[in-house]
Amino acid sequence: MPVTESIGRRQCIPIVYTRGTHYEVGYDVGRACSGLIHGFLNQCKPLNDEFLPAYETAEGRKAYDDTLDCLKANYPQYVRELEGTADGAGVPFYKLFLLHMDDMVPTTKEVKRQESNGCSSICLNQEGEEILGHTEDALEDTLNNYYFVSAHIISDKPQGRWKATEEKFTSLCYAGHLPGYTMSYNHHGLIFSINTISVTDVRAGYTPRHFITRALLSAQNFVEAEQILRDPGCGAGNGCSVNMTFLNQEGDRLFHNVEMAPADGREGSLLNILTASPGENLFHCNRYLRIEIPEENEVMVTSSIRRMDVFQKYPKPKTKQDVINMLGDQSDTDWPVFRDDPNDHVRTIAVGIFDCVEKTWSLYSDNPKKSAPLVVLPLVLKK
Known part of the structure; x- marks a missing residue:
């Protein structure tokens, strides 16, 4: 059934x-x-x-x-x-x-594309509290239709344009989808979440964002991650943003938000990178905050503006619980951060909390303000 x-x-x-x-x-x-x-x-x-x-x-x-x-x-x-x-x-x-x-996929003007609310991500970079939190929002068809994939891939020869020979990662996946397009981490210490952005000028024949973020699971450091996202010589065919950090990086904890827009010609994806140093935080939803490019989905843009407005009403978050409270917020009844109206075509299907200090990933299948995590996974890294 x-x-x-x-x-x-x-x-x-x-x-x-x-x-x-x-x-x-x-x-x-x-x-x-x-x-x-x-x-x-x-x-x-x-x-x-x-x-x-x-x-x-x-x-x-x-x-x-x-x-x-x-x-x-x-x-x-x-x-x-x-x-x-x-x-x-x-x-x-x-x-x-x-x-x-x-x-x-090109569709006719008579077909109105289903519009999605999208996801909300918060990167908290405070003393003793280093958190990446994320709501996974998707069309109602996706509720209950997802799973974790924890994979170890070893190849006898280098694979693809980045010549990877080994990949080891855990990723939350929509049913039938490749890993990499929701929340994930790899054994090099990369953790990341994705915010879909709907652009007007999508480009078939280029690299779908889902394949770019799949390749991101092989990245060993931020330089490699940026190169994968830029995809030089080709570039992305559609848009998203990526929130990330590397647990094994030297020096201070740094969080990055990378806005990725479709390629111009074959120059590679258009990227804009914002970094949060210690004492700073990042927030991102489903619209470009720094890249100026036409966006297709007015509902997604409106929803993103309203969710960001909710975040700005909170005092500056300083703890994991602050992040949980913000991601479970339902104060805006029209555009809640945690979306759970059974009559809505979009639902928040899961919430993830990466704790970079404790090196854990907590996954909630319900509102995190009102429930305990369903599972807390250890972040197992390569020695």
């Missing part, structure tokens, strides 16, 4: 531990989470109402083929990983790939 909204908000997060090649890891995830993946594909409105009809058009198929060709040239290992997930789950690869293209 597919997992649907009618069963309510479940207090359950599956986790898959897997080791092997990219294809083998993808296959194991697909096999272990087949029921969730089938259920999600059956009920996913953007896929069924927008992406699949577009795929049947000449324009849509060209966008699909051009984007897949780009990825086979630059990130063939992640294409194989997604093929493994499709094979393991027994679902068509093209359906999963369309989900990863997302708003890069």
